[in-house]
Amino acid sequence: MTEELPKYIDARRALERRIKVTGKLSATRLGRIAEPFRAQEQVSVEAEFDNDDPRRPRLTGVLRTEVGATCQRCLEPMVIIIDRPFNAAIVKSTDDSQKSDTDDGDALILENDQVDLEQYVEDEIMLSLPMIPLHDTEDCHAEEPIEVSTRPQTKKAFLGLAELMEAQKGDKY
Numbered sequence: 573m574t575e576e577l578p579k580y581i582d583a584r585r586a587l588e589r590r591i592k593v594t595g596k597l598s599a600t601r602l603g604r605i606a607e608p609f610r611a612q613e614q615v616s617v618e619a620e621f622d623n624d625d626p627r628r629p630r631l632t633g634v635l636r637t638e639v640g641a642t643c644q645r646c647l648e649p650m651v652i653i654i655d656r657p658f659n660a661a662i663v664k665s666t667d668d669s670q671k672s673d674t675d676d677g678d679a680l681i682l683e684n685d686q687v688d689l690e691q692y693v694e695d696e697i698m699l700s701l702p703m704i705p706l707h708d709t710e711d712c713h714a715e716e717p718i719e720v721s722t723r724p725q726t727k728k729a730f731l732g733l734a735e736l737m738e739a740q741k742g743d744k745y
């Protein structure tokens with residue numbers, strides 16, 4: 573499980589032999605994971621080249637990692653656990669009929685019989701991430717949103733009242 577996976581895998585050979593691919597991608601290889609997310613842990617990948625139906629070869633498996641992020645409510649760090657099964661059709665870029673035949677949109681395009689495993693894994697991780705990272709409400713360090721929005725106004729109102737009373741005092745005495 574600790575072997576570093578290659579970026580490209582010869583899919584034709586892998587399908588012929590129905591090989592299983594297990595290994596890791598180091599966090600430094602995930603260059604497209606950007607703020608407020610941080611690739612900080614290696615990705616473990618277990619995948620299998622599935623050639624049961626030779627007309628519809630697939631790459632199936634699961635990837636697991638933890639992505640660091642900054643909560644956009646309290647700006648404290650958080651961790652997003654990713655445990656994502658995948659099932660992608662392996663298609664030739666020129667073969668449009670085969671492409672439209674795939675039931676889901678998940679497809680790995682062959683380039684000279686190679687698949688770009690690194691790019692695919694990174695794509696899958698990015699699809700697993702929320703649009704905006706937020707702690708669960710009970711874990712979040714931010715104050716209640718309603719307090720944040722009303723407090724300045726309330727303070728101002730009390731201040732105004734105090735000033736008014738001062739002014740009235742001044743008038744009376």
Ligand SMILES: [Zn+2]
Pocket residue numbers: 643644645646647648706707711712713714
């Ligand atoms: Zn938070």
